[in-house]
Amino acid sequence: MTETRPSPALPDSADVVVLGAGPAGLVLGNLLLAAGIDCVVVERATPAQVRTRARAGFLAPNTVRILDRHGLADGLHRHGSTHGTCEFRTGQGSFRLDYGALGHREPHTVYPQQDLVSDLLEAYLGAGGRIRFSTEALSVHDADGPRPYVLTRGADDDRPTRWNARYVAGCDGRHGAARRSLPPGTTLHHHxxxxxxxxxxxxxxxxxxxxxxxxxxxxxxxxxxxxxxxxxxxxxxxxxxxxxxxxxxxxxxxxxxxxxxxxxxxxxxxxxxxxxxxxxxCDVVEPLRHGSLLLAGDAAGLAAPAAAKGANLAVLAAEALAEALTDALAHGDDAALDRYSVRVLTHIWRAREFTHWMTGLLHDLPGPDRPGGPSFHxxxxxxxxxxxxxxxxxxxxxxxxxxxx
Missing domain, CATH: 3.30.9.10 (D-Amino Acid Oxidase, subunit A, domain 2)
Structure with missing residues (x-):
């Protein structure tokens, strides 16, 4: 795999600069390329690190449908396995739930996230996608103006590179440049x-x-x-x-x-x-749109791991954001980006509610004990x-x- 890098002294540009090469950033990059939209992905890790970062491995049925819809699911179908049973072991006995046979009768697909990311990266590079590894996004500027840009610095650069953009997709996590560049007064819910x-x-x-x-x-x-x-x-x-x-x-x-x-x-x-x-x-940023800066994945909201929602929400948000950016760039429908924020926040909050319930199910959460007896929780x-x-x-x-x- 050969990576071309611009001279740090020269500005570069893309219709969409995507920050982060996790599930959100790479799904988004693939879908933008398929829609004919020029984009570049900026990732601070090396290719080897991107391919080996071990994270969650449970893909929701809707995540598999999204990847199928866009031709990105070959690897998980070849190497993944379905799973639909939980076993709870407690002091009052143990029991099993065959959740894959209940409700909508849909199991999870077990596929390590690093393998999914490797698949997405191969698809993106195979389609001619541009990516800058070992390059840290430092800050996003003028997101409310007509000419937003991102400053980045590569491992060997002596000064920052300026990337001009029409839109910036922040898929670089809770500590990334997108979050650091949010305007004052942005609402951040944290629990x-x-x-x-x-x-x-x-x-x-x-x-x-x-x-x-x-x-x-x-x-x-x-x-x-x-x-x-x-x-x-x-x-x-x-x-x-x-x-x-x-x-x-x-x-x-x-x-x-x-x-x-x-x-x-x-x-x-x-x-x-x-x-x-x-x-x-957990936390949630509201709204997910700030002018030309849009958030997805963990940058939009961090999910506690008790219910395996993080990567699944990231893929869902990436598809929704790709649709909204396509509407804005190809059809002039700027309001689609506001609709993206409302739509994805609805899913994020529902996932947070279940994760909160699940965390309470599995732990004796901090709280005052009753004298002489077990805690209320x-x-x-x-x-x-x-x-x-x-x-x-x-x-x-x-x-x-x-x-x-």
Whole structure:
């Protein structure tokens, strides 16, 4: 793969400058190219880093439909697998939900995000798409004026490059240039769930044929298969704890305890090849349009990982933004960009509501304890789990929201 880079001394231009080469940015880039719109993607990571960033791996049915619609789903159909079962392990017993047979009867597709990103990148480059790797977007300027531009700096550049644009698509996450360039007075909703997870990637075969959610007095534990050889685990940990606070053996012992290996059998162990602590929080920017600057993916809103909504919302937003930018550039319908913001925020808020509920289902959220008894939140959690175990209506609601965006 050969990458051409402009001289940092010369300005460059594109109808749309896309910041970030994650799922949102690469889906958007592919769809803009297919619509005949000139675009360039700016990405601070190297090609190898882009292809190997391990993230979520559960694709919603609507995400698969979007990728199918635009010819971007060959890899996931060849190498992905369907999954439609959750197993909840609690102190009051364990139960399974075959959510893929409930509601709209739609399962997830398990396909590691780094593999999806690699597919999208190959499609984009194969179609002649322009991308600047190892290049950081520094800031977006004059988004409310007639000539917006982006300043970037490559790893070997001695001064910034100016990219002139008609529109800038911020798909570069919550800490990227798009968010940093939002005008004063922009509304940012933020909620910290008060919970932290130690996220783990293990070279170990899955230990159960379901997504495992373990609710335990010592904290939550989760099991999510990624491939026949790789499994992702989560352990609730103390806020502020470093990711190396436990040895690998201590981690496996704690996972066995919380996932109740005494009742269900020990987990299949292996080398832990990746670990990192994540604080469960969410935020939403309103609106998603600020003149010529538009937000998608995590730049539009960060999703806590409890319900695997982040990448799925990113793909949905990218398709909607591609449609709106096409209407604006090809047909002069500038109002389509305002409609994009309203449409996608509706999906984001619905996903946030379910993620908030799911976080409360899995954790004893911080709150005052009643003297001599369990916390109020722990009692609510038990009631929610009991309802999910016994109520068909509740199970259908769960299934539709679990796979939906």
């Amino acid at each position: 910290d769930h008060g919970v932290s997870w130690l996220g783990l990637l293990a070279e170990a075969p899955p230990s159960l044929d379901a997504v495992g959610y373990a609710v335990h007095d010592r904290g939550f534990a989760g099991h999510m298969a990624r491939s026949p050889r790789i499994t992702r685990y989560y352990l609730q940990c103390r806020r502020g704890a470093p990711d190396n606070a436990w040895t690998d053996e201590q981690i496996w012992d704690e996972l066995d305890l919380r996932m109740r290996a005494a009742e269900h059998g020990p987990l299949r162990r292996g080398a832990i090849v990746e670990r990192g602590v994540v604080d469960l929080a 722990a009692s609510l959690r038990r009631a929610r789990l009991d309802s999910l175990r016994t109520s068909r209506a509740h199970q259908v609601w769960f299934a539709e929201n679990y796979v939906g965006v």
